Amino acid sequence: MPLETDPQTAEAPLYLEALNPEQREAVEHFEGPLLVLAGAGSGKTRVLTARICHLIHHHGVAPDRILAVTFTNKAAGEMRERIARILGGEPAGMWCGTFHSLGARILRRHAHRLGWTRSFTIYDADQSLRQIKKTQEILDVDPKRWNPKAIRSEISGAKDHLITPQEFHEDNAESFDLFARQVAKVYPEYQKALEEQNAFDFDDLLVKPVELFRTHGRILDEYRSRFQFVLVDEYQDTNHAQFKLLELLSSEHGNLMVVGDDDQSIYGWRGADLRNILEFEESFPGAHVVRLEQNYRSTERILDAANAVIRQNVNRKGKTLRTERSGGEVVTVVETADETDEARWIVDEIERRLGDEPERPARDFAVLYRTNAQSRALEDAFRRGGLPYQIVGGVRFYERREIQDVLAYLRLISNPRDADAFDRAVGWPRRGVGAVTQERLARFADREGIALLEAAQRATEADEIPTAGARSLEEFAALIQKYSGLAARLPVGELLEDLVEELQILKELRDEGPDGEDRAENVKELIAGALDFDAELLEEMEELPEDRFTELDLFLQRV
Structure with missing residues (x-):
């Protein structure tokens, strides 16, 4: 599909003028695999957006030949809006969305090849868990002894690694690990129940397209031919199934651009495989690597502290963030006796700052915590101190x-x-x-x-x-x-x-x-x-x- 406006009339060169040399190097790369190591605050979204615009405007690539994969629907929407603003029209036909939305779109077209219909249901985490519990009940796998959430997590991990129910059963049915033996019972029956109900769980939205492409070469060829350029954001958070999906789509033409930061890989607990980014050059020979080390977000003191900490990590590609924003407020580290003492210190510090600047509103302060359970001590302290607060991220x-x-x-x-x-x-x-x-x-x-x-x-x-x-x-x-x-x-x-x-x-x-x-x-x-x-x-x-x-x-x- 053509762009909905004449690209030659748009002021597209402006998108290049705003880039620093490293960003421009990434944007002007044309064919072949490209790894962009983008530090925090280094403008990676701008680079992704600009490269898509450059492919369309400068190289004449039709938008419907481009696939852009993001990690949130919000990011996908913002990217499309930016591209439309720069080019003066919608990039009609370009696929831009999350891995799961990509998988769902593929399956809407071809699910019948795998035994489902196109009107399949997508089970969310709660619906999936209910089906796990039903399956345990049928198989007499006691949910009090064998936690359904743990079983679901194990099945999800197996799917992340593209391990089929049959393979998992063969490997674990006689295992010395009693938990693995229970999962080996549940996994095949759970998957059978999903198929009977014409449903996929979230993991299937990644697993089933890979299965489809591996078993239906003509369909794979169709998508390889369509998507001549594949671009991926937050690559450090991809799992094995996502890696395989990208490999299948791009291995023939090699035009795969991934943007990520090995220093920001925090989702290993839910299947992200850091090796995807660390071993990118081995997986895609001839890959060009660009490091974005100019930070536009933080002050020098914050970056000095961050660089000093992350430098201790030996399992990384290596880069040093820099900024033109010299100085900045000193980073303070406070050690407290326990969570109650910590919460009390936070409230006291906020009250002190509000006292020093009476015109400053309480909404200027944010408190981040690692787990939801930690909010209890903080909420107690805020209530005792009479400070107004709001918990962000309640029930969706x-x-x-x-x-x-x-x-x-x-x-x-x-x-x-x-x-x-x-x-x-x-x-x-x-x-x-x-x-x-x-x-x-x-x-x-x-x-x-x-x-x-x-x-x-x-x-x-x-x-x-x-x-x-x-x-x-x-x-x-x-x-x-x-x-x-x-x-x-x-x-x-x-x-x-x-x-x-x-x-x-x-x-x-x-x-x-x-x-x-x-x-x-x-x-x-x-x-x-x-x-x-x-x-x-x-x-x-x-x-x-x-x-x-x-x-x-x-x-x-x-x-």
């Missing part, structure tokens, strides 16, 4: 109970095999289907070898389900079937508005008690977000085959 919007409840309906409408969504939706709002009735329905579904929603449609055939409960289940199934039909032709915002109104969800929430109005407002905000989504120009809608997906699938992928 899409993780709130009422939002998850409404989304369960949308998930089930999109994917009738989603058992987790069925269990959540059928019980709320209340319709006379309790836990006992749900258990009986599950047994009926197992006996008949059908999904829960189909079992609900046939609930009157199940002798163990009382007449009233069976009638409620059939009404519920009819509701889902009705909206499944509407989803093929209604925008998701309108679909959601109609569903919320028919179920009287806002009234149900308001009747719950003091927090009900806030919960109702959250659902209204969800509807507003869906309406905004309808208004956006979705490239996916243009690129995916018609009648193979609905806008609802894409909305659920977004949230």
